[in-house]
Amino acid sequence: MKDAVKTIGGSGAVDWLLDRTVLPGFSSIGYRVRGLAGASPDPEGRLAGRDVVVTGANSGIGAAAAEQFAALGARVHMVVRDLERGADARARISEATGSDELHLHRGDLSSLASVRELGAALAEELGTGIAALVHNAGVMTQERETSVDGRELTLATHVLGPLLLTELLVPALAAGAPASVVFVTSGGMYTEKLAADDLELERRDFDGPAFYAHAKRIQVILAGRLDEELAPRGIRVHAMHPGWADTPGVVESLPRFHSTLGPILRTPAEGADTIVWLAASDEAAAAGGRLWMDRRMRPAHRVPWTHETAAERERMRTRLAEMAGLEHLLREDPGPG
Ligand SMILES: NC(=O)c1ccc[n+]([C@@H]2O[C@H](COP(=O)([O-])OP(=O)(O)OC[C@H]3O[C@@H](n4cnc5c(N)ncnc54)[C@H](OP(=O)(O)O)[C@@H]3O)[C@@H](O)[C@H]2O)c1
Numbered sequence: 001m002k003d004a005v006k007t008i009g010g011s012g013a014v015d016w017l018l019d020r021t022v023l024p025g026f027s028s029i030g031y032r033v034r035g036l037a038g039a040s041p042d043p044e045g046r047l048a049g050r051d052v053v054v055t056g057a058n059s060g061i062g063a064a065a066a067e068q069f070a071a072l073g074a075r076v077h078m079v080v081r082d083l084e085r086g087a088d089a090r091a092r093i094s095e096a097t098g099s100d101e102l103h104l105h106r107g108d109l110s111s112l113a114s115v116r117e118l119g120a121a122l123a124e125e126l127g128t129g130i131a132a133l134v135h136n137a138g139v140m141t142q143e144r145e146t147s148v149d150g151r152e153l154t155l156a157t158h159v160l161g162p163l164l165l166t167e168l169l170v171p172a173l174a175a176g177a178p179a180s181v182v183f184v185t186s187g188g189m190y191t192e193k194l195a196a197d198d199l200e201l202e203r204r205d206f207d208g209p210a211f212y213a214h215a216k217r218i219q220v221i222l223a224g225r226l227d228e229e230l231a232p233r234g235i236r237v238h239a240m241h242p243g244w245a246d247t248p249g250v251v252e253s254l255p256r257f258h259s260t261l262g263p264i265l266r267t268p269a270e271g272a273d274t275i276v277w278l279a280a281s282d283e284a285a286a287a288g289g290r291l292w293m294d295r296r297m298r299p300a301h302r303v304p305w306t307h308e309t310a311a312e313r314e315r316m317r318t319r320l321a322e323m324a325g326l327e328h329l330l331r332e333d334p335g336p337g
Helices: 002-007 012-020 028-033 060-071 083-097 112-125 153-175 187-191 208-233 248-253 255-264 268-280 310-323
Strands: 051-055 075-080 102-106 132-135 179-184 235-240 291-293 296-298
Touching (some): 012 028, 028 268, 051 060, 051 153, 060 075, 060 132, 060 248, 060 268, 083 102, 102 112, 132 153, 132 268, 153 179, 153 208, 153 310, 179 268, 187 208, 208 235, 208 310, 235 268, 248 255, 268 291
Parallel strands (some): 051 075, 051 132, 075 102, 132 179, 179 235, 235 291
Antiparallel strands (some): 291 296
16 A cells, blocks of 8 residues: 555656746646546545544635544544634545534634633644644734734744744643644745844735645745654644635635636645645655645755744744744754754
């Protein structure tokens, strides 16, 4: 079975070409040509009976990931900010999979108080072990918005809330080791360089897609750094990007993109596939801190000018910990070895 899984992703040359040409690679064409359709993300059944947490689980890619985890027999903890929308999604997923192991939790990832409450409840309920924590909740705003904590909203939702939630769940993840944390990032981050001394982009004019892409760049760097810190406890941290999937979020935030590319966008399930695969795969467990798409490791940069320095990464890590109220937890940089 392992050999069968290794052939997934298409031949190296075809896969490389799809990746570099972006449009076919990121659309449903790439997913199909890579031979992923119908290939179980967990052929060995490792997720059956395990607890997994998915944020933004009522819609789009998060709901599709929750459904795939449920179909594999996992106990799925769906984090939603609106319990009514959450209950609708839970009913749909239960109907589709037959699972009655779908549990709703309220949490607004943009609010540190809400995340603290959520983290405490999950830590108490799942103290015996979490197999996977998926940071999927995401937003692209139309104007500069601030969170209840006064932070730029895109950064708060994609980075500060997930960082805090990860830290609150480290003991439960360690108890569930081998465990994984997955950041659902975006190919849009290839266009952005880390602004290490302006994480909220206060010195830039507002631009929704650029602010979103910058928060996604931070997620990718943070995944690398958290993996160095947490791997010794049996927790691997990954970043993945789902390609372009047809979701309510895309319809709302990028209507022109959606109407132009609609026919070739991925389904939410195709976008979610690598999330679930990362939580189940030996290959991913052996290589944390990297960016994945369609079950293959991808470069974190495509152009030279987006590379950050080690010092910039360090300043980012320190500043994020301060913003998330986690200074006391700052770990030593474990260094390259
Ligand atoms: N679709 C794509 O092509 C694509 C491409 C690259 C990356 N992504 C990433 O994939 C993830 C899912 O996006 P999607 O396309 O599936 O969009 P979506 O359908 O809009 O789903 C986003 C989810 O995040 C939730 N959410 C937003 N803000 C939240 C908050 N403050 N607290 C808790 N939950 C919150 C939403 O809840 P409500 O329903 O209550 O709003 C919803 O459940 C995002 O991180 C996005 O950046 C998507």
